[in-house]
Amino acid sequence: xxAILSKLLMPFLLGLAMLLSGLYIASVSAAPVKTPAVLxxxxxxxxxxxxxxxxxLGELDKRSDVIALSYSVDYWDYLGxxxxxxSPANSERQRRYAQARGDGRVYTPQIVVDGVAHxxxxxxxxxxxxxxxxxxxxxxxxxxxMLSRDGDAxxxxxxxxxxxxxxxxxxxxxxTAQPVKIARGxxxxxxxTYRNNVRQLVPVGTWxxxxxxxxxxxxxxxxxxxxxxxxLLQRGxxxxxxxxxxLSKL
Numbered sequence: 001x002x003a004i005l006s007k008l009l010m011p012f013l014l015g016l017a018m019l020l021s022g023l024y025i026a027s028v029s030a031a032p033v034k035t036p037a038v039l040x041x042x043x044x045x046x047x048x049x050x051x052x053x054x055x056x057l058g059e060l061d062k063r064s065d066v067i068a069l070s071y072s073v074d075y076w077d078y079l080g081x082x083x084x085x086x087s088p089a090n091s092e093r094q095r096r097y098a099q100a101r102g103d104g105r106v107y108t109p110q111i112v113v114d115g116v117a118h119x120x121x122x123x124x125x126x127x128x129x130x131x132x133x134x135x136x137x138x139x140x141x142x143x144x145x146m147l148s149r150d151g152d153a154x155x156x157x158x159x160x161x162x163x164x165x166x167x168x169x170x171x172x173x174x175x176t177a178q179p180v181k182i183a184r185g186x187x188x189x190x191x192x193t194y195r196n197n198v199r200q201l202v203p204v205g206t207w208x209x210x211x212x213x214x215x216x217x218x219x220x221x222x223x224x225x226x227x228x229x230x231x232l233l234q235r236g237x238x239x240x241x242x243x244x245x246x247l248s249k250l
Contacts, residue, residue: 081185096238200224
């Protein structure tokens with residue numbers, strides 16, 4: 001009788017084991033993708049409240065779970081000092097974020113996290129909360145990216161995922177540390193060091209949800225005068241950043 005029961009139960013137990021195994025694998029595959037949070041600080045040499053934010057970005061840059069970048073804007077130049085690192089393109093990038101969010105908030109120092117959340121860049125607690133908010137909002141849309149060098153080119157290996165909508169791959173170059181002595185304006189007499197100041201940001205490819213590789217000639221970026229490169233996978237103009245990677249040494 002025991003042998004008969006064993007034979008009858010064996011297929012059921014095997015089926016149950018396979019079902020539970022399938023559920024476990026599905027739960028593992030559905031786990032959120034771990035990607036670094038992208039922090040973009042919009043700052044200005046003509047802004048007296050910006051130096052603490054510039055310093056904080058340097059501290060955040062030490063974390064392994066973030067990519068910290070700074071963009072110098074030009075809309076405070078009229079205050080008496082023309083920002084030596086500022087550009088209209090940086091100011092426009094900040095405005096696009098404000099338009100995409102729908103709140104119209106453009107100020108310095110402002111940190112935008114993953115393109116979807118923002119905070120006063122000199123407030124550590126507010127930045128921490130913005131990182132958490134962005135991670136929560138984009139948890140099921142993040143895409144893994146690996147960035148490597150192959151001779152005179154970069155290779156971005158982009159995973160699959162997201163929600164099926166396309167995104168643009170941007171490649172950029174930044175300067176790890178740039179001290180600037182400010183002679184006039186609100187920060188006159190101060191020397192401020194700008195961390196990971198973005199010198200160049202160009203579109204280099206598109207992604208449609210499937211795993212792909214994009215080769216980027218370094219000649220496209222070396223004119224920017226930086227010493228570290230990064231890539232951002234971003235949707236639309238001022239949309240969410242789905243993935244990112246960087247190389248701190250070229």
